[in-house]
Amino acid sequence: MAEFTTEQDAVRETIHKFARKELAPQAAYWDRADAFPWDNLRKMAKVGLTGLRFPAAYGGSGVDATTLGIALEEVARFDHSCAIILCGCNITGRIFLQACKEIKDAVVPEIVQGRYLAAFASTESESGSEMRALRTTAKLTDGAYVLNGEKAMITFAGVAQGYLVLARTEEGGKEGISCLFVEADRPGIQIQRLDGFGWRSLKWGNIAFDEVQVPVDHLIGEKHNALPMLKSIVQEQRALTGLIALGTAKQALELAAEYAKIRHVYGKPLGKFEGIQFRMADDYTALEAARLVCYRALSLSERGAEEASTWSAMANLMGGETAYTVVNNAMDVYGGMGYSTEFPFERYLRDVKATQIANATLKMQIAQALLGKDYQPYA
Ligand SMILES: Cc1cc2nc3c(=O)[nH]c(=O)nc-3n(C[C@H](O)[C@H](O)[C@H](O)COP(=O)(O)OP(=O)(O)OC[C@H]3O[C@@H](n4cnc5c(N)ncnc54)[C@H](O)[C@@H]3O)c2cc1C
Incomplete structure (x- = not known):
């Protein structure tokens, strides 16, 4: 990067206007409401945002990852949760593009139309960073997989119509893991809602699978070999998560810059004091560097x-922390009122915190790229 094309600049402007007009006014409401913002999903689908990265054959517009990044940055300025939904x-x-034709043809157009939401379920209570400890099993019995286990801390749990579940189809390390599509209404699924610090409108929770019957054609990609199929998806998701965090932060910084011009202390606007100016200059620089x-x-x-995995981990890490x-x-520039729910900073802070955690322990991956695999803590 870092030059955008004229078309990409136009996309940024259009989405900026859309998100400011259609999403911003309700963002605080959805953060507090005990409901998923289906209305927003439909609005975003109407202007093509849910299908940005899908091929035209499925009703999408087939844009590149950079253009999706631009879209998510702009949406995240006005409603962070909507940007996470779009990322979903x-x-x-897009994992459904690897499914069998029947599932692909049934589900993908629905996602593009904003009528279908899928959740990705990998984490378990005993296996977060340590994926090889994953214990959910999918045993092939009488022509169907029988799914048993629990998934923890899953975004969209309870609202998604389908789950993409990582399960063990063979004993052993990362090699025996497969990806299964499980419709949310299959018998044997139980949801336990969790109450999170941020990402509140997205819904979050644990999912228990008890003898859930999953047809064999619901296997996505190669059996025992889900992780290589997911590699590019995970990379893109991490880099985009960094941009979502930075989109929200950019909005916060611009609000603070505006406020620094109108708030007077000791007879001068806040923005005339170098203590304020220099910190904003540092933040602006760090933000642009992370982008x-x-x-x-x-x-x-x-x-x-080859180096995409490391860079996307760095992007997620740096984006979230910055x-x-x-x-x-x-929030500090706004003084005491910055802390109140009258202003969006507390919501922004809660939401960007989630971007630091949700996509795994990023530093492990970066350190391994630098030091080599012999320095894995579990080698
Ligand atoms: C808001 C939110 C949304 C989420 N959504 C999803 C989802 O949709 N799907 C899904 O599958 N999961 C989801 N997760 C789970 C998330 O992926 C895990 O929380 C994350 O991978 C960390 O795993 P853990 O919680 O088990 O922590 P642990 O692996 O137990 O780690 C605990 C602490 O130790 C640190 N640590 C771990 N290993 C090492 C190491 N080798 N060296 C040094 N430090 C280490 C970690 O950084 C962390 O600080 C979500 C989590 C959150 C908070």
């Missing part, structure tokens, strides 16, 4: 470059 549609949803890392990670991932600092500093 355009990233998790560059995210866009570079997206372009490496799109090219299938965003948290920038939002926290913006």
Whole structure:
């Protein structure tokens, strides 16, 4: 990166206007409402955002990862949760392109139309960072997989119509793991809602699978070999998560800059004091630097470059950490009222915190790229 095309600049402007007009006014409401923002999903589908990364054959517009990044940054400025939902549609949803024709033809157009939401379920209570400890099993019995186990801390749990579940189809390490599509209404599924700090409108929870029958054609990709299939999806998701965090932080910084011009202390606007100016300058610089890392990670991932995994982990790490600092500093510029729910900073802070955790322990991956696999803690 880092030059955008004229078309990409136009996409940014259009989505910026859409999100400011259609999503911003309700963002605080949805954060507090005990409901998933289906209305917003439909609005975003109407303007083509849910199908950005899908091929035209499925009703999508087939844009590249950078253009999706631009869209998510702009949406995240006005409603962080909506950007995560779009990431779910355009990233998790794309896993269905590896499904059998019947499932692909049935589900993908629904995702593009904003009528279907899928959740990705990998984490378990005993296996978060350590994926090889995954214990959910899918045993082939009488022509169907029988799914048993539990998944923990899953975004969209209880609202998604389908789950993409990582399960063990063979004993052993990462090699015996497969990806299964499980409709949410199959008998034997139980949801336990969790109450989170941020990402509140998205819904979050644990999912128990008890003898759930899953037809064999619901296996997505190769049996025992889900992780290589998911590699590019995971890379893109991490870089985009970084950009979502930074989109929200950019909004916070711009609000703080505006406020620094109108709030007077000791007879001068706040913005005339170097203590305020210099911190904003540092935040602006860090924010733009982190954006560059995210866009570079997206372009490496799109090219299938070897170093894409490390860069996307760095993008997610740097995006999340930078965003948290920038939002926290913006809240300070507003003084005491910055802490109140009258202003969006507390919501921003809660939401960007989730971007630091939701996509795994990123530093392990980066350290391994630097030190080599012999330095894996579990080698
Ligand atoms: C808001 C949110 C949304 C989520 N959504 C999903 C979802 O949709 N699907 C899904 O599958 N999962 C989801 N998760 C789960 C998330 O992926 C895990 O929380 C994450 O991978 C960390 O796993 P863990 O919670 O088991 O922590 P652990 O693996 O137990 O780690 C605990 C702490 O130790 C650190 N740590 C772990 N290993 C090492 C190491 N080798 N060296 C040094 N430090 C280490 C970690 O960074 C962390 O700080 C979500 C989590 C959150 C908070």
